[in-house]
Amino acid sequence: MRMQCLMAGILFSVLVLTGCQSAPEGDVDVILAKMRKAIDPEGASANITTQVVTSHVSSSQNKDGEMVVEIKYPTEIRIRAESKDAIFMKGYDGKNAWEFSTKKGLREIKGKELDGLKFQIVFLSPKVKFKDIFESITLAGEETVSKKPCYELVCKPLPAYNVEPMSIYVDKKTYFVVKTEEIHSGPNDEPIEMTRHFIDYEKTGGIYFPMKIISEANGRIVELDVKSVEWNEDLSDTAFDIPDEIK
Numbered sequence: 001m002r003m004q005c006l007m008a009g010i011l012f013s014v015l016v017l018t019g020c021q022s023a024p025e026g027d028v029d030v031i032l033a034k035m036r037k038a039i040d041p042e043g044a045s046a047n048i049t050t051q052v053v054t055s056h057v058s059s060s061q062n063k064d065g066e067m068v069v070e071i072k073y074p075t076e077i078r079i080r081a082e083s084k085d086a087i088f089m090k091g092y093d094g095k096n097a098w099e100f101s102t103k104k105g106l107r108e109i110k111g112k113e114l115d116g117l118k119f120q121i122v123f124l125s126p127k128v129k130f131k132d133i134f135e136s137i138t139l140a141g142e143e144t145v146s147k148k149p150c151y152e153l154v155c156k157p158l159p160a161y162n163v164e165p166m167s168i169y170v171d172k173k174t175y176f177v178v179k180t181e182e183i184h185s186g187p188n189d190e191p192i193e194m195t196r197h198f199i200d201y202e203k204t205g206g207i208y209f210p211m212k213i214i215s216e217a218n219g220r221i222v223e224l225d226v227k228s229v230e231w232n233e234d235l236s237d238t239a240f241d242i243p244d245e246i247k
Contacts, residue, residue: 028139031151031170032130038175044206044231045126049073052230057081060221067224070233073125076240077117092117093240106242112185115162122161126207133158145169145179146197164191176201176208192217204229 053069065083075094081087089100090109097109097117109117122133130137140152150169157163169179177198184192194217198210213224 028137028153031139031153031175032137034175035170035177039208040126040206041208042206048126048207048231050231050233050235051124052228052233052235053226054228056225056227057083058223058225070235070239071121071124072235072237072240073121073127075118075121076235076237077121078240089243090117091240091242092121093237096242098242100243107187112162112189113187116185119157119161119163130155133161135159140167142172143169145171146199148173148178150178174201176210205231207231 050073051069051071055067055069056064057067058064063083063085065081067079067081070078076092078089078091080089087100087102091098092109097114098106099109100106119133122128134155135158136156138154140154143150143152149172151172153168153170154165155168156165164183166183167181168177170176171178179198180194180196182194182196184194186192194215196216197214199212199214200210201208202211203209209226209229211226213226215222215224
């Protein structure tokens with residue numbers, strides 16, 4: 001697995017912040033309501049328009065770097081990751097998606113990889129309820145994750161998104177998400193299985209956010225330490241265009 005794929009994938013599931021509803025009725029609805037209340041106790045997400053997350057990234061290959069993820073809801077995203085030997089960027093302006101690295105150059109994002117990127121922007125939005133993007137959400141059972149008893153929720157996206165189902169593990173005590181299991185599409189639409197652990201939730205702008213995220217794919221591990229989370233920064237639409245210097 002290439003380092004850039006791992007770094008690009010880190011943002012996926014970082015903000016499993018929104019409440020959701022599900023069929024069948026029963027315990028799932030209670031769990032989801034408590035998840036929303038735990039993450040957003042004061043309803044701050046109603047006023048969110050943008051998000052900027054700045055992080056330090058380290059990997060099992062001893063490659064450290066810095067990453068900034070900018071999102072303008074509901075359709076725009078830009079990622080910039082920089083280490084001592086490479087720069088990686090990815091963006092979507094609501095119409096066109098692209099990726100650039102100093103090692104591989106510029107390429108357009110298409111196919112299932114583009115579908116996955118579009119879905120993740122919606123999935124990350126604090127404003128969106130899961131019932132609007134998932135065809136079904138079921139309680140698959142319980143599992144202990146990092147010594148924490150958890151519920152396992154299996155979420156199947158609507159067919160229109162063309163995205164694989166994902167599993168979300170919810171702490172039975174705090175109702176924070178502590179782990180996700182997902183399948184993303186990389187270049188040439190090859191599947192990338194990722195497991196992600198979410199640690200050290202802190203309150204930022206009224207919303208609780210995991211300040212450490214550990215991501216694993218194909219036996220390689222990337223650790224993300226969040227340095228800052230800013231909400232409602234002034235981000236212009238042009239910030240998500242392909243930079244002139246790499247066109």
